[in-house]
Amino acid sequence: MTIALPGPAPRPRPLPADEPLSPEDYRRVVGVVEAVDHAGDLAEFRERLVTALRSWFGYSGVTVLHGETAADAVDRGCGVLAGYSAEFLATYAAQGWEREDPFRDEGFLQRLAEAGVVRLTDISEGARFREEFLVPRGIADKAAMLIDAAPSGVLWVGLAVPDGVGRVSDRDLAVLRVLRRHLTPLAVEQLARNRSREASRGDWDLTPREWDVADLAAQGLTNRQIAARLFIGVDTVKKHLTRVLAATSCGSRTQLALLFTTRGTPS
Template sequence: MTDALTNPRRSPRALPEGEALSAEDHRRLIGVLESVDHAVDLPEFRERLLHALQNWFGFTGVAVLHGNTLAAAMLEGCGVQSGYTPEFMAEYNARWMDRDPLRSPRAAEIILARGVARLDDIEPDSPFVSEFLRPTGINDKAVMVVDGGSAGLLFVGMAVVDAARVSDRDLAVLHALRRHLAPLVIEQLERDRDRRAAHANWQLTPREWEVADLAAQGLTNRQIAERLFIGVDTVKKHLTRVLAETSCASRTQLAVRFAAA
């Protein structure tokens, strides 16, 4: 009887010395990728990514934003956030938004160049950190950006509360996650761009698109307000404009229109 295999005692490749990521880290990477892999559109993708980062990595406060540029994504706030209290967001919007170091041109250059960064490396001693974040329980923030070229980009911000700063190991994990997420993000951004282009006759602003997307998913006005960092009255105003522009008489009809988009 001859042997079936040319080398039946082949050994697995040894891991490199100083391997940055553990088996647990890789399992979490796979967990996130499996969570978002079958999302049918960008709104579902960003929701799945947000909850996967909370569930698999333990980040409580997470924001997933997107836009044509990093500045557009962060300044217009297109996307969703979860884990922050209404009081925290009200204080941020009222007093600290314009003083957020992550919204500065310098921070944008660093984030775009590195792909993954931490607030502690950008401006650790700013009043935003010492007077606002740390007193509310947030010690540092990790940020990640995936560039989708002409389709725009995706920005993810994650609050860190259980350590003085984002660890080097967490940065290594996020760098690996960013590489694996890139093709999925690009596909979703391109699909969303094409979906909106197919309804170019709907003259909606980026914010109105966000409100329409969430309303079509069945979220209440208050839930939409919490996700988009805006007031309930602002949601009502946007939704009234959306229904008029799309010629829909109700949220149910809007959901049908969006499902067919």
């Protein structure tokens, strides 16, 4: 039986006259969300998010980190990044720019926790870092996004726009705020699942970076592939993997993969 709904045929709600976003902007949001929606775990979620943000927004560099707090995520650098050269990262560490980076400042992280999305050019104390380090290396501006999934931790996203584009636009900030709202439930779920997964293997006593290496090694990636995914050196991967095999009492990658399979899902 078919029932006719009374009243005139509905029409789509028109965007308000002062609506900052266009239909194309909303398509970018949907594109990113669709890219990460079916990620199997936190590692895949991070990688898909990096790729989607670079593809849909054109950011030259993207970093996705996680930790107990924003400061923890930034300090330990547990996660993935793309678009930054080895020379860029080496100079950042060797010349002490880490101490000048406003994105690591406690005051900035508090502001980010309150606002959700902040751009570098809105921070007066970030002028020197931008002008003397970023701009000479082809980065005009950066933005940061924070998703708080307490008690399961936080997801920190850093975004860099190439020189010549100018600052992160007001429009992009508006899109990122909308995107953050849609990413939040997905990120909260992934962080909670990751926390449960690690808790089920608590006796392994691995650091967050060792968990990353163990996960990728168990998936069959080579040391060089793991290094490229995590943007660390091959020798660093070898050191982490040696520690992982010892902590899990595995004699080989094959045993590690089997152990991850049998203990991959918390009861």
